[in-house]
Amino acid sequence: MPPTEMPPAAPAAPAALAALPTPTLLLDVPRMDRNIARMRARLERLGVPLRPHVKTCKSDRVARRIHGGVPGPITVSTLREASEFAALGYTDILYAVGIVPAKLPQAIALRRAGVGLALILDDVEVARAVVQAAEAADVTLRVLLEIDCDGHRSGLAPDSAALIEVADALRSPRILVDGVMTHAGESYSCRSDAALRAMAEQERAAAVRAALRLRAAGHPAGTVSVGSTPTALFAEDLSGVTEVRAGVFVFFDLVMAGIGVCRTDELALSVLTTVIGHQRDKGWAIVDAGWMALSRDRGTASQPVDQAYGLVCDADGRELPELLLSSANQEHGIVARRDGAPGPMPELPVGTLLRILPNHACATAAQFDGYHALGAPGEAGEWWARFRGW
Amino acid sequence: MPPTEMPPAAPAAPAALAALPTPTLLLDVPRMDRNIARMRARLERLGVPLRPHVKTCKSDRVARRIHGGVPGPITVSTLREASEFAALGYTDILYAVGIVPAKLPQAIALRRAGVGLALILDDVEVARAVVQAAEAADVTLRVLLEIDCDGHRSGLAPDSAALIEVADALRSPRILVDGVMTHAGESYSCRSDAALRAMAEQERAAAVRAALRLRAAGHPAGTVSVGSTPTALFAEDLSGVTEVRAGVFVFFDLVMAGIGVCRTDELALSVLTTVIGHQRDKGWAIVDAGWMALSRDRGTASQPVDQAYGLVCDADGRELPELLLSSANQEHGIVARRDGAPGPMPELPVGTLLRILPNHACATAAQFDGYHALGAPGEAGEWWARFRGW
Numbered sequence: 001m002p003p004t005e006m007p008p009a010a011p012a013a014p015a016a017l018a019a020l021p022t023p024t025l026l027l028d029v030p031r032m033d034r035n036i037a038r039m040r041a042r043l044e045r046l047g048v049p050l051r052p053h054v055k056t057c058k059s060d061r062v063a064r065r066i067h068g069g070v071p072g073p074i075t076v077s078t079l080r081e082a083s084e085f086a087a088l089g090y091t092d093i094l095y096a097v098g099i100v101p102a103k104l105p106q107a108i109a110l111r112r113a114g115v116g117l118a119l120i121l122d123d124v125e126v127a128r129a130v131v132q133a134a135e136a137a138d139v140t141l142r143v144l145l146e147i148d149c150d151g152h153r154s155g156l157a158p159d160s161a162a163l164i165e166v167a168d169a170l171r172s173p174r175i176l177v178d179g180v181m182t183h184a185g186e187s188y189s190c191r192s193d194a195a196l197r198a199m200a201e202q203e204r205a206a207a208v209r210a211a212l213r214l215r216a217a218g219h220p221a222g223t224v225s226v227g228s229t230p231t232a233l234f235a236e237d238l239s240g241v242t243e244v245r246a247g248v249f250v251f252f253d254l255v256m257a258g259i260g261v262c263r264t265d266e267l268a269l270s271v272l273t274t275v276i277g278h279q280r281d282k283g284w285a286i287v288d289a290g291w292m293a294l295s296r297d298r299g300t301a302s303q304p305v306d307q308a309y310g311l312v313c314d315a316d317g318r319e320l321p322e323l324l325l326s327s328a329n330q331e332h333g334i335v336a337r338r339d340g341a342p343g344p345m346p347e348l349p350v351g352t353l354l355r356i357l358p359n360h361a362c363a364t365a366a367q368f369d370g371y372h373a374l375g376a377p378g379e380a381g382e383w384w385a386r387f388r389g390w
Numbered sequence: 391m392p393p394t395e396m397p398p399a400a401p402a403a404p405a406a407l408a409a410l411p412t413p414t415l416l417l418d419v420p421r422m423d424r425n426i427a428r429m430r431a432r433l434e435r436l437g438v439p440l441r442p443h444v445k446t447c448k449s450d451r452v453a454r455r456i457h458g459g460v461p462g463p464i465t466v467s468t469l470r471e472a473s474e475f476a477a478l479g480y481t482d483i484l485y486a487v488g489i490v491p492a493k494l495p496q497a498i499a500l501r502r503a504g505v506g507l508a509l510i511l512d513d514v515e516v517a518r519a520v521v522q523a524a525e526a527a528d529v530t531l532r533v534l535l536e537i538d539c540d541g542h543r544s545g546l547a548p549d550s551a552a553l554i555e556v557a558d559a560l561r562s563p564r565i566l567v568d569g570v571m572t573h574a575g576e577s578y579s580c581r582s583d584a585a586l587r588a589m590a591e592q593e594r595a596a597a598v599r600a601a602l603r604l605r606a607a608g609h610p611a612g613t614v615s616v617g618s619t620p621t622a623l624f625a626e627d628l629s630g631v632t633e634v635r636a637g638v639f640v641f642f643d644l645v646m647a648g649i650g651v652c653r654t655d656e657l658a659l660s661v662l663t664t665v666i667g668h669q670r671d672k673g674w675a676i677v678d679a680g681w682m683a684l685s686r687d688r689g690t691a692s693q694p695v696d697q698a699y700g701l702v703c704d705a706d707g708r709e710l711p712e713l714l715l716s717s718a719n720q721e722h723g724i725v726a727r728r729d730g731a732p733g734p735m736p737e738l739p740v741g742t743l744l745r746i747l748p749n750h751a752c753a754t755a756a757q758f759d760g761y762h763a764l765g766a767p768g769e770a771g772e773w774w775a776r777f778r779g780w
């Protein structure tokens with residue numbers, strides 16, 4: 001990469017960082033803004049709107065930033081997220097985990113409160129329960145059928161008889177069979193730009209094919225929702241798609257860098273930690289960020305470059321060559337050189353502040369109740385709250 | 391095991407479980423009580439008091455239960471835990487992560503509030519900073535030297551010159567060099583009862599040796615603190631030891647079962663989850679507990695029996711033979727048969743409630759804000775709060 005393309009880490013007055021308790025979750029707001037701008041520019045070029053997945057950020061401040069300051073359309077992974085964001089003024093919400101009968105009362109309560117909540121399902125018995133609940137409550141429910149585009153997880157095959165069977169089970173004046181949604185989770189296993197482009201096309205084609213079949217069977221099916229961060233950034237054509245979902249792009253992480261969709265100097269999240277000791281004969285510095293701070297995620301373990309529990313940067317966010325958080329206990333991390341890396345271990349006296357770039361932004365952010373914002377003019381030092389739970 | 395030894399899972403009225411949101415963290419209180427009784431009986435026989443590590447439970451209700459209802463001596467992994475427990479009336483607290491200068495003001499504030507807080511350290515520069523801070527604040531600080539008994543993490547070698555050097559750097563009227571602490575973290579790698587007994591003796595011997603050297607050098611060093619759940623349960627002699635620390639014994643988990651210190655029917659924690667769909671051609675049931683509920687911990691991956699993301703039980707807590715949470719996304723888990731297991735996949739209709747036994751109790755519990763108590767007479771259905779953060 002030419003050096004001119006490398007965005008610097010957000011500056012922070014050393015005194016400001018030194019005043020924070022460690023571990024603390026840092027959010028480099030200028031980097032996040034660049035990541036958002038990149039995704040928005042890409043989708044604008046393809047002519048498709050973004051419905052960000054807010055399971056990554058779980059934060060009103062971040063979600064609004066994606067939509068230029070307003071509570072735009074979002075995707076959520078729990079009804080708790082739906083309720084929290086609805087209370088903050090978000091009205092267009094897709095709950096992107098298969099609904100079950102026991103959760104219908106909560107979904108209906110959100111609809112009654114005026115939230116434009118869409119549900120997903122892939123099972124004929126669930127479809128019947130949704131019809132029954134909507135009719136009993138006299139509430140209209142918007143439903144998308146979940147499509148399996150890559151064998152990754154849930155969903156109906158786009159060419160299956162079951163697709164039409166489930167949609168037909170939803171025929172009711174109280175149900176809008178609004179279309180389809182799919183998620184190319186297997187894109188995380190792609191190892192080349194060509195594979196990512198092919199996966200994006202596979203995701204698009206599966207969703208569009210399913211929607212066409214639904215329309216042919218007399219269902220409205222106007223919505224064709226696809227997405228994952230890798231496919232969103234590598235799709236070359238989104239014909240027939242009406243919205244793209246993606247979440248982790250806002251922060252990026254080492255797994256995304258390993259897939260090749262970002263550089264490590266674009267990662268907006270890091271964990272600030274303090275050196276608390278050494279085992280110098282082993283080349284170890286001990287820090288106060290363990291798995292309670294970073295999470296146990298080892299998503300890079302299956303990638304060509306294993307980043308252990310994270311890449312180590314200095315307090316200003318500059319990567320320290322070949323230093324990793326090599327292992328993690330609950331509140332202890334061990335910083336060491338990557339296996340076989342040349343050169344000496346730096347001194348790192350007790351009290352030294354470091355930043356750790358995480359494998360998986362969703363998992364690391366979930367370990368904290370909020371973000372310490374860095375580098376945004378007028379916003380540096382602010383605390384941006386997250387929520388959690390179900 | 392003879393069937394008479396198998397404690398049943400705590401009963402729960404099906405209607406009571408069905409009314410809970412999923413995923414929810416269940417705590418089988420009678421099992422927990424049996425686990426506590428086992429540890430207490432063992433340590434009473436060895437004549438050494440217990441200082442439980444409350445980083446596992448982070449709960450007043452659980453911590454009091456260990457001490458028969460009173461706020462007894464505890465071990466903590468963060469100063470946040472120290473502050474939370476101090477506010478609840480706990481006055482004898484060991485902060486078992488190396489202190490750093492930036493955290494001394496918070497430690498001194500706790501001492502000034504009347505908390506009998508002990509700190510640990512293993513570095514001469516930190517020792518000097520502690521002396522300086524205690525003298526400047528005119529507060530007496532109790533310090534234990536951290537001993538490395540197994541090469542696992544932090545600490546001074548018991549026979550090192552540095553041990554005496556650090557202790558001597560603490561000479562001050564404001565510092566009590568109260569002794570030593572060590573943690574045999576490598577006990578988690580033991581694969582036989584004999585290896586566990588040997589590790590317990592190695593831990594004891596290292597701590598006692600270090601304390602003797604400190605006393606010979608003129609330091610009081612009355613406290614000799616050792617512990618990990620495996621060594622606490624396998625130690626045969628604790629001569630010279632004045633207290634034992636252990637945390638995970640209260641709940642146990644699949645990692646502990648894999649080491650051989652408990653049976654899977656003694657695990658007190660589980661995650662209640664709902665079946666939300668199927669991919670029947672693959673033998674998968676999809677549930678609403680992913681890594682956000684179970685954590686990303688894969689501690690059994692390095693054990694002889696890999697339990698994936700957890701063992702699957704029915705809603706009453708009976709193990710379903712050979713069913714595992716085979717993979718986990720953020721809010722989705724995939725239930726499947728263990729590789730090569732015989733027999734068919736059970737039906738598990740959408741809406742079925744299951745319980746997942748976790749790999750690592752500390753990590754799974756940390757994903758929740760509290761426990762839903764099961765099975766305690768008069769306590770069933772209670773919500774026992776946890777806290778978190780730093």
